Amino acid sequence: MALEVGSIVEGTVSGIAKFGAFVELPENKVGLVHISEVANEYVSDVAQYLKVKDTVKVKVISIDAKGKIALSVKQAQPKTEEKKEARFPKKEGSEHRFQRKEGFEGRAPLHEAPRMTERRPFAGGYRSQRHEAPASFEDKLNRFLKDSDERLLDLKRNVESKRGGRGGRHSD
Known part of the structure; x- marks a missing residue:
């Protein structure tokens, strides 16, 4: 089977560098997973996420004219829809952030900006x-x-x- 852009294949990590990891693919081809494509979070050290001889699923991002293959581990993972509310749950009573305090009866309502x-x-x-x-x-x-x-x-x-x-x- 020939490699195509967009296909997800399994490969073995053959080397780790500061800028990414080399993955050996079927048909004795080698591609590079750039450090920005290792995980969905900031990665400062690829070795914290991948080890040599690990088997990983990767997505083929691009294949250039010279035969260099760009891969992504994070794009090969199934997408998890994380809702904003799940990450930042509402607290009770948070709907009314600004309340009028006592002693401000004669002043302008809060929605009117004061002259400064x-x-x-x-x-x-x-x-x-x-x-x-x-x-x-x-x-x-x-x-x-x-x-x-x-x-x-x-x-x-x-x-x-x-x-x-x-x-x-x-x-x-």
Whole structure:
């Protein structure tokens, strides 16, 4: 029987390397199981999972033009559907993660985000800015132009103060 891509065959581990394991297949062919195809979990050492002369079922992933055969142990195993709920069971009462505490009667409901003040850096120091409702494109553009003009003015003042005033070079 000729090896075909996608077929599952049995083979014997003939060698172990840092990057994977060599498996001897029927018809005296040898294929490589890359370290990433050894198990469904992270594998740092192939020797922890496979030993020389172990008999393993492997799936043929690819056969290139030179005859190199790529194999997979993890793809040859039957798929186990593991549901998310089985791995992370719900705790009782976890449906209501956020509850209103006493003393917050006059405040906004939890689903409304409070307005926050953010400190943003600019050339002259820090500036506080309140988050408001989403602005239109024109408002954003005007704010950007205003901020960039202020930054350029601050930069220009800083450079001129280091030069010594309005003039460029002074001749003595």
